[in-house]
Amino acid sequence: MAGEVRNITMSAEELKMFAKFKELQELQSKEQTANEQQKKNHNFIQIYTNNMPELRWLMAKQPFASSLLFFILEHMDTKNALACSYSIFEDYFDKSRMTIYRAIKILEENGFVDVLKMGTSNVYVVNEEIAWKSYNTNKQYSKYDGNILVSKKENKDYEYRSQFERFKALRERENLK
Numbered sequence: 001m002a003g004e005v006r007n008i009t010m011s012a013e014e015l016k017m018f019a020k021f022k023e024l025q026e027l028q029s030k031e032q033t034a035n036e037q038q039k040k041n042h043n044f045i046q047i048y049t050n051n052m053p054e055l056r057w058l059m060a061k062q063p064f065a066s067s068l069l070f071f072i073l074e075h076m077d078t079k080n081a082l083a084c085s086y087s088i089f090e091d092y093f094d095k096s097r098m099t100i101y102r103a104i105k106i107l108e109e110n111g112f113v114d115v116l117k118m119g120t121s122n123v124y125v126v127n128e129e130i131a132w133k134s135y136n137t138n139k140q141y142s143k144y145d146g147n148i149l150v151s152k153k154e155n156k157d158y159e160y161r162s163q164f165e166r167f168k169a170l171r172e173r174e175n176l177k
Contacts, residue, residue: 045073046132055130058112065103067093069112072124078133080126083118 010018047055059066068089076082089100104124107113112130116123 044133048129048131051130054110054112058106058110062103062106064093064095064099065106065112068100068103069107069126072113072126073131073133076124076126076133080128080131080133081123083121083123085121 055066058069071089071092072082075084086097086100089095090097093100104113104115104122108115111127113127114125116125
């Protein structure tokens, strides 16, 4: 019955077996946690050795495109994608729009990234055969979720806006209670 307390008696041998069972369960749990931690690649990017010649080529022949790729790698999400405008790259690298465009074209034409359009911004999806930023077992589920970077130059007044103030104004204007 629910709430009923029963007294259970165990022999010394049964008590030892129970303690050993409990100890094994705890050990198994710790091993499972350790295995899960090993699968994680927190703050880590895997770069595959099979494609090192291409990366070396990029670094030697196209150093700015290489820098741009590593910027994307640094900021991409765990699905290998980054959404941002050219202004992000212009501000960070202090390069012209045309220089950025040429570097992205090199990355795209040579299979380092795919570029998807998102309004006036782009989504850069890194080839998962070059680098990967999540559990290796999740690679098959690669898709775009996207971290989004915004430029201060394109959103100058954003830091001065207050969502709370606009919300408050709506409440007053519409007499919401």
